[in-house]
Amino acid sequence: MTENAALPDDRALTDVIEICRDLIRFDTSNFGTNEGPGERAAAEYVAERMTDAGLDPDVFESAPGRTSVVARMSGSDSSLPALVVHGHLDVVPAQAEDWSVDPFSAEVKDGMIWGRGAVDMKDMDAMILATMESMARQGQKPKRDIIFAMFADEEAGGTYGADWAVNHRPELFEGATEAISEVGGFSGTINGQRAYFLQTAEKGLAWLRLTAHGRAGHGSQINTDNAVTKLAQAVANIGSHTWPIEFTKTTEQFVSMVEEMTGVDFDESDPQVFLDQLGSVAHFVGATFQNTANPSLLKGGYKANVIPGAAEAQIDVRTLPGQQEDVLRIIRELAGDGVTVDPIHLATSLEVPFEGELVESMIAALQAEDPGAPVLPYTLSGGTDNKSLSRLGIAGYGFAPLQLPEELDFTAMFHGVDERVPTDSLVFGTKVLHRLLTGY
Template identity: 70%
Template sequence: MTDHAAQGQATAEDEVVGICQDLVRFDTSNFGDGSGPGERAAAEYTAGLLADVGLEPELFESAPGRANVVVRLEGTDPSAGALVVHGHLDVVPAQKEDWSVDPFAAELKDGLIWGRGAVDMKDMDAMILSVVREMQHTGSRPRRDLVIAMFADEEAGGAYGARWAVDNRRDLFDGATEAISEVGGFSAQIGGKRAYLLQTAEKGLGWLSLKAQGRAGHGSQVNDDNAVTRLARAVSRIGDYAWPIELTDTTRRFLDGVTELTGVEFDPENPEILLKELGTVARFVGATLQNTSNPTVLKAGYKDNVIPGTAEARVDTRTLPGQDELVLAKLRELAGDGVDFSYIHHDVSLETPFEGPLVEAMVGALAAEDPDAVVLPYTLSGGTDNKSLSRLGITGYGFAPLRLPAELDFPAMFHGVDERVPADSLQFGARVLRRLLTTY
């Protein structure tokens, strides 16, 4: 690993690339079943970077190897609410044979860091750590308390990370009112102009188990109560259902901003007309125009000539704010009789207005580094650890600032093969984040 402690008064821009590479080299793959290596080694490295500059981070495990790191920087204004600045140390698995490079080598090639987690989200982790280290080197104190947190298990819902910390260590977040984390603040080319997408909303999440019951029997017999057949019909209806277009306040404001940049009006009868103006970002935005329900797993039977008595499917639902019950009711209707539903994992949707002092500070920090750019709010179709923090009344935003080359298919980097991030984008992000954390 890079000896960052020996670099003395290194700036955030000096350190951020090396820290990101170091973090990527820790294999923190999260398979969702407890079989991965865990986050302990990466957490010890993270805690070491913070201790090197005189801080006293707390490293705690929610289960063996599932490690989290939290430290508080004291601000100058005790009356101001604390800001939680958080990342996660786990990553989704990578199939090495699918990649053109070693996914855990953090190779610097063509000006980009290649590796699993380079985008989701060890890039932001590195920005946070490098800025905090510079603040400590220079004696710069924030106006409000900063709670710096690196969580485990975000990629599997946070049961060993943010959710566990909220349930068991809420003292760590005393006085916190707002938070920033991943999947926002990155740039996209829209209408020939660079626009930064600041995440102010997240869809709700529901991983559902559907179980059909039937009459078990010999595979040679006539069976009009077949659990596999019943489940297959239910899954087919759910997978084929076209959810109607419904625009939240955040998405409507985003689309209005796109219309201003492109001159193209949004047509709910043909959303593709405007979405094609977004290029690769359409992947993110297209899924926020409606609820979604995608079948992902099927399980049934144990022998070719035995009709099983039960069959199970998993469905990944992502819901617009306030529509969880509506979506579940529709899925029950689509499934029909004889199919039982239960949640494997369920989490809230989030939406907050694109206004207020923190939003103004984030927009201002971006404008200071890229004066010609515009900033638009958007809804994330996935989820972040801000969901867990919201249970403490903490308002969360996605703000991992990156100025990206127009030709980079950034949305494809999330959980994708050959994940990579430009080194100079990290340095840009460190400058923006430094402005925010030292002034807000």
């Protein structure tokens, strides 16, 4: 399956660094509204590089400035299922005064590129483009069609990016059954051994509004139907509920592989002992063994001696793959009578198999560059554009390969201050990605 796997040319290994820096210099801050600078300039840059590589990019806007770009590279056998290789062009905003460098200048120091998007995810965007260009220069056709996509708006759930593309331009993804993108393929250290984390599952999300209605009235009266009391009870019940530890296929495989590597067994009554074995990766996986429901907002009333007729709370619920309905039912029970529970925003969970030809090819590509390193499946507690693509029946993996220095707290880089990525990691990742896309 990987017999054609080839390395990038030398030029790609220097270009990847420059492309990443170019992309960071486009301020594509996403404030969750359409007020920001948008992704158009970055998308046009990407489209130009795609055109220069002989592809025919489709550039489209869901709203003014909210631009995505998709191009297909034909494989030698287009009857094979196509692979989507996607990134997002937007970034979360950066408060320049908190940073030790200008977040949009893409400075290189200490062997690293510093700037907003350096790991989320202009690093992978650059690796994708450098790989695409190297394949074009060397005339290396992939086996199957590869659909390169760079989306707007991932950081606000993809409404103006991947979700819009799936709704309005599904034909661009015709024939695709699998996808790779961000938040997986990076290295961490377990028990002194470097290992790679391949993302095969994403938790679901439900932001809920709780509304309690009661009898409004004077604060001096007896009131047995007080909206604030009912709401407070519901919030306390939900916030203090203990969700049991439950393994999915992914976490079961993950735990057993870590147990084997460390000799430390997972103890349900004290998962921390197990998590301590994982170094900084613990932040990524700590919340993936159970559902969570955190009250995050309270609103009600306007004066100490007036009982309001209604009160509101919001809850951030994150669900294990396949459990959203069950969790919502439990939350409604915990909220009790007289409190309505309405979704503000729902996003599906995902879980794809840690087996099959694509997974084997990803592991082979990593291990060709880092012989013997274990590759573990893991669950992401957040979400990616793979959620949107899943509506087209596309199985999405998190695979943005990076070999990282042990001392870099990679998990803190996502949306963090002084976000940065080692240039060596980009070179490593481009080699791995190139092997994968030429060999699979």
